Amino acid sequence: MDTLETRELRYFVAVAEELHFGRAAERLGMAQPPLSRAIQQLERRLGVCLLQRNRRGVRLTGAGEVLLHEGRAALNAIAAAARRTRRAGGADSPGGPRGLLVLAVKAAASHELLRRLLAAYAAEPDSAEIEVLPCGIREQEELLRDGRADVALMHTPWNSLAGFDSEELTTEGQVAVLPAGHPLAARGTLSLADVRDVPDLPLARWPTRGTYAPGPGPEIHNQTQLAQLIALGRTVAVVPDSARSWLWAEHTAVPLTDAPPVVTHIAWPAHSRSLALAGLVRTAARL
């Protein structure tokens, strides 16, 4: 009587995202009428109006917004339960894998730290196997939430640690990456203002939540592209010190005096209680 079925959550989230019963039904691989009925039934069971069916289209009510957020979180938790259970399966069978941890890392970030962590953990007794899953920085949080990953190396201020348990690992400064021949490349240190005010080298722009801030610099989609544009003398970028590991010969990194420090954390879903994870975190904290 008061327990939501995952089917209903899936249906509602689809409708709330599409704001269109027909398209939502198509996305769900079903016909539109049963979907309409299911949503009505959900509204009756909750005793709440979720959607404002106006002539021409659908809008979310306040309660609908709440269910969209909370429902997404619940669906993530359900998917995580299924994935983590599957991953743990077979760990009992003697001779089988003793456990597998999926570690989400932003591609090419903290390369040296990661190398040392993997080596140190592999040397531990009873260590589990670690699968390294390179991904985008925004993706990490989603991967942890929906169970595709178990643990992640995160970097403030870019990642948000809200909702996760975490342990601080290292702090590093940031550097400006310039084309090797540029006059500024000869300086020993720079300030953010120096970098922002170079007229011939507009600061590269990264997407924040899918959109680019306005500005003169080029829009960057991946690191290779950035590296090339810097090498060509078209842009300059501010990156953490450890990013030196992927610089080209044609790049020069100059330390910045006033850039915010970058802190690397190891983070995991707050409720996790696996031995393998605890071992990895302990190893990381001792590095």
Place this chain on the structure above:
Amino acid sequence: MDTLETRELRYFVAVAEELHFGRAAERLGMAQPPLSRAIQQLERRLGVCLLQRNRRGVRLTGAGEVLLHEGRAALNAIAAAARRTRRAGGADSPGGPRGLLVLAVKAAASHELLRRLLAAYAAEPDSAEIEVLPCGIREQEELLRDGRADVALMHTPWNSLAGFDSEELTTEGQVAVLPAGHPLAARGTLSLADVRDVPDLPLARWPTRGTYAPGPGPEIHNQTQLAQLIALGRTVAVVPDSARSWLWAEHTAVPLTDAPPVVTHIAWPAHSRSLALAGLVRTAARL
């Protein structure tokens, strides 16, 4: 094909907790055979063995343990979605409540801070209604997780903030609460060692996760009981400074020099994004 139904999660959690199909079925209000079948089906769908059916009883496998943990979290998320949606319902109807926030507080803790917070928030424009839900300190986290509460006042080091977003509010010292006539009550300050070493006043013992640590002091179940035992000269307790608000005339509070400080936070589920909650947090941070 790979999506867990909440029904299956409920069933599995019941069986995993009871470790007995018959009792689990009874708890679920159903017959035992369909429950057995549902669990088998779940195991087949996940491709994982969850339970070790021995002669005489059932045991969890590793994968079963994982599903028990993750499944509980998922069920909490689902219950939270339903409850918060219901609570948000009707907030659209003009004239209806503009919103209701449920605030979980440990009974009698941070009394003055709470009073000021409620007053300051009520004075804000567009403030929602606040329902204060007094509860035990361990309960708070569960209430936030399953949606019975939206926000809580938590106290480190007793509460864990893992999994929540939070804002630090105040830090306070701790005091020893003694019977008024006791020799130690005349002292201006005390150390933890002083309090622990009084032979005639054994330190009161609080339950930690339902069990009591061994020791000579009385086992405390609630604050009233503690207050009475102190007044009777049977025990001594270490409590935060703000607990002075519930002391009796026959009590004397003496500051402790070396007790760990108590930090009060306002905490909420990390993914929450409601305007009313944001307003309350902003008000609290400005106090």
Place this chain on the structure above:
DNA sequence: CGCGGTGATACCTGGCAGGTATGACAGGAC
């Protein structure tokens, strides 16, 4: 060797999820 207690199997049935066909209604073109 029964007996009690366990989970598994066999079989049946009612409800409900989902499909198809169609209605109701609003807007736009003219």
Place this chain on the structure above:
DNA sequence: GTCCTGTCATACCTGCCAGGTATCACCGCG
């Protein structure tokens, strides 16, 4: 006004599956 179109809701049917009852297979124990 009168179509036509795009939307969501309703009506009705059907097949599947969740759940019930009866029973089995197994084991430990007095």
